[in-house]
Amino acid sequence: MNFSQYTKEFSYNIKLAYPVILGMLGHTLIGIVDNYMVGNLGSTELAAVSLGNSFIFLGLSIGIGFSTAITPLIAEADAEKSDKKIRTTFHHGLLLCTILGVSLFILTVLSKQLMYFMDQPPAVVALAGPYIDWVAFSLIPVVMYQGYKQFADGLSLTKYSMYSIILANVVHVFFNYVLIYGFWIFPKLGVIGAALGTVISRIMMVVFMHYLMKHNAVMKQYFKNFTFKEIKKSIVKKIIGLGFPSAMQMLFEVTLFTAAIWLSGTLGKNSQAANQIALILASSTFMVAMGLSVTAMIRVSHSKGVSDFKNLIIVARSIFLLAIITEAFFAFIFVVFHNYLPHLFLNMNDPAQVLDNKEIIFITSKLLLIAAIFQISDGIQVVVLGALRGLQDVKIPMYITFVAYWVIGFPISFYLGKYTDLKAAGIWIGLLAGLTAAALFLYIRFARLTKKLVLENSEK
Template sequence: MNFSQYTKEFAYNIKLAYPVVLGMVGHTLIGIVDNIMVGKLGSTELAAVSLGNSLIFVAMSIGIGFSTAITPIIAEADAEGNTSKIRSAFHNGLFLCTVLGILLFGLVVLAKPIMELLQQPKEVIELAKPFLDWVAFSLIPLVMYQGYKQFADGLSMTKYSMYAIIMANVLHVFINYLLIYGIWIFPKMGIVGAALGTVISRIAMVVFMHVILSRKEKLKHYFHGFSFAEIQKSTIKKIVNLGLPSAMQMLFEVVLFTAAIWLCGSIGKTSQAANQIALSLASLTFMFAMGLSVVSMIRISNQKGLNDYKQLIIVARSIFLLAIIIEIIFALLFVAFHTILPHLFLNMENQSQLLDNNEVISIAAKLLLVAAIFQISDGIQVVVLGALRGLQDVKIPMYITFVAYWIFGFPISYYLGLKTDLGAVGVWIGLLAGLTVAAIFLYLRFNYLTKKLIDTV
């Protein structure tokens, strides 16, 4: 096969991917906006948001990971022209997402004592607790929104979630501005104001998605007669069988990054703040790969529904190649601007915080150099995971990700971070190791499965 077979797929991949990417970037921007606006209050407030969000990200990963099961079922049914299968997957998927959102809210609130057990700074914990309660509540509308998003994505209608996120971000910045700093008649609420901004913007996202999708003529059939009578044991079982391993895959990675936050917190407040800055920037670039992962899942599911396995491989490799090119560009940008980017997150005019802030910037700059390399591995592993989900292969990838992140990655992070002078940089070298192992073995799994599919034809 020649190179042009892959590059000619780029245009369609990008057309499908860019709304997903912008939507994913929008999700990350909600957190980054909180970090930038709260960072102006001080490094303790920034560390508190970082600690609170570390628990939220764990719960969010389960919700988002689980919801991805809806997309391949709908995309495959769409290629087959099976509207009743699409309707069933949507209704049952949305029901499961709502139940899961409520469960995750309860779990995060009950998990608050973990912060004390992890020996985080006391002043950081005190600020983090009320912030956490409100952001935990926002998980309910967030996971419900995912139900609508995965339905639309499965039908290759990727623009609507982008519109929802853009609207949510504008609303979020506006509410944050009023409530964090106490503008006009509004009280000055600090980081609790940031949490309320997140809650309101996420409720608005769900309302927006329901209204815009239900009014589309070709989708009205899927919204008519929404009732519990539609809940079917067989569809629930199929979504759960795909959703739980997918949730675990995402959980293993997010908990690894959360553990990095806690390890950096154990090293010190400045290391934790620096980790949050580098993680915010790396998360932003990672969303481009996450967007391509969704495209990978949609397009592979379509080809699977059409039983066109040779084209399936061409489509998959074109997406993998595009992800590598994009992540290399970001890596070069990180290297070029590693000393400049951390300044965006801190108020350098605050003389009382100057010593702390200079240390935060010094550590964050080094972390961005490691992030430049690891995001290439991260990009590869996430698009290959998307392709495997498109093939509805989720159990073996779940084991691969567990071994890569927790047998390889975490022990290296722990040892280099806490037992050597590398500190936060050592923690991030461990992340790099885990992601690289995952990328290699997931690709080998995809290669094995697609060869097997072609051999059976």
């Protein structure tokens, strides 16, 4: 194997990926800011925001998953140099994202009734209800933003979403501060203030994105003369055909991790706290793999558009290799510092917390050793999934992810977590099993598919 043919692609891969990674971290930062500012109000308020966000996060995963259908179609049309196809795909995609955002808002508000059956403290549920109503509304602008973002990504213009997220974070911090605590002419609204801060920042995110893209020399031509007469059933069906399975893939993974949080909660508050710390650390490093996944989607779509399947394989493998190297580096950090990283998230100066902190650190340090290994599996499965989306192959991967996470991963998590002494570590061994199965089966799918495409192309 000639590694240089793969490593020479690294610089372009990183150039495309880093704005996406920073944008993803910007999304995460909005949640961290909410937790930090609300945490100063008290544990009941923090629990309410956490419970509310678990509902929002499921809606968000469906919206983000669906919108990824736009990128490969735009990248392929860009490779074919078909401006008409790019414009049509963008308009159809944005319309469908808007309709989906409104649908997710309604569904999320209706689904909040489930809180009453989740055995949560009444005080937490009372605060979480109004919070969900407001933040669920933010799903409309956030899914619309995804429509813009995936369009720009498809044209390899990945920086615009990064700029919008940075600006949105500035708006979010300001409105969160003045509306949570009350300042100047603004009333003190507590948890509702946090919800309004999120809504305002997400509306501004779409406004920033629209303005930046409409005034870009390359993209402004695609913003003219939108009419509903142009909407074609065939294009709507094509985007939904790609978007629905992609949304399900993301939902299967997100619900597996949500189930892990629920399972950890049944083991006690210290197990849940340890699970949360390990999850925050693993999620942060996962953003790098997510950025590379978008890069795989863009570059594979482009190679598909020009029918250069041999280059497609080289490009995809270069991204897989880059993901393995970066995730292995993070795995090394987790192994070396597994006893020290939990300290960053705990108040080590509170004498009343000494015993709890000791147990949380002990559990988290074990979880981080497992997370070190599943970093690599998680990185591989998400970049291969990106490459498969670039090939517009989404149905079989949807079934693969369902089997990997819910037929293999969850039963192992449930059994080892509930019925063995492994407890929280057992739950994470199940996550590792599910992610490793997904990585293996998805790569086999990619290898078979690309081999077939090369053969068919050579016979022409």
